[in-house]
Amino acid sequence: MPDRHPVTRYSDLSIALHWLMLGLIALTYAFTELRVLFERGTPERDFMRQAHFSCGLTVLGLALVRLVARWFGGTPAIHPPLPAWQRRAARLSHALLYAFMIGMPLLALAMMGLRGDEVIFFGIELPPLLAEDKDLGKQLRGWHGDIGRAVYALIALHAAAAIYHHRIRGDDTLRHMLPGRP
Numbered sequence: 001m002p003d004r005h006p007v008t009r010y011s012d013l014s015i016a017l018h019w020l021m022l023g024l025i026a027l028t029y030a031f032t033e034l035r036v037l038f039e040r041g042t043p044e045r046d047f048m049r050q051a052h053f054s055c056g057l058t059v060l061g062l063a064l065v066r067l068v069a070r071w072f073g074g075t076p077a078i079h080p081p082l083p084a085w086q087r088r089a090a091r092l093s094h095a096l097l098y099a100f101m102i103g104m105p106l107l108a109l110a111m112m113g114l115r116g117d118e119v120i121f122f123g124i125e126l127p128p129l130l131a132e133d134k135d136l137g138k139q140l141r142g143w144h145g146d147i148g149r150a151v152y153a154l155i156a157l158h159a160a161a162a163i164y165h166h167r168i169r170g171d172d173t174l175r176h177m178l179p180g181r182p
């Protein structure tokens, strides 16, 4: 994404969305990973399932708002400047994170429609995205799980990079994303 304005930090909206979405993504994972604590068909298990859907779909909506906020708010340059390969790696990892935040819930919506499963978003039933096709739905279910697990590594890498910049390289990358620090 192009840097449209030379800015010294992310916008307040981008910072708020970054930390809010970190919490939401953690909840989305927690609701699905911990669902196995409850028997299938119990109200608790259903609650975990619906909460997973609702948090995951909220991630999609907020990711779109965040893209717009980033477009208008700009992205700050890092000081001291990064070597070219690190700039490219950072751009790639950010693009992958956005692709995940938008693509994963869309994949899930497609999967649910294909499987003929209903999607309840905070109590509201959403219309199916695609017509039923159980085999394809099963395949997408596999992808949903595989991508979800692979993204643990991407998130860990993102967090490790932030710590490396702050603690080892001593640049201003992490400070750009902290609230109340001009």
Ligand code: HEM
Residues within 6 Å of the ligand: 025, 028, 029, 032, 033, 035, 049, 052, 053, 054, 055, 056, 057, 059, 100, 101, 104, 105, 106, 108, 109, 112, 119, 144, 145, 146, 148, 149
């Ligand atoms: C950021 C968004 C999301 C992430 C990170 C995510 C991640 C995951 C992960 C890691 C699993 C466990 C896979 C396994 O145990 O094999 C899972 C399962 C599942 N996810 Fe998602 N998911 C997201 C959004 C959604 C959305 C929006 C829906 C539905 C609209 C959905 C529907 C499901 C379903 C149906 C399962 C299988 C478990 C069950 O039947 O309750 N996911 N998801």
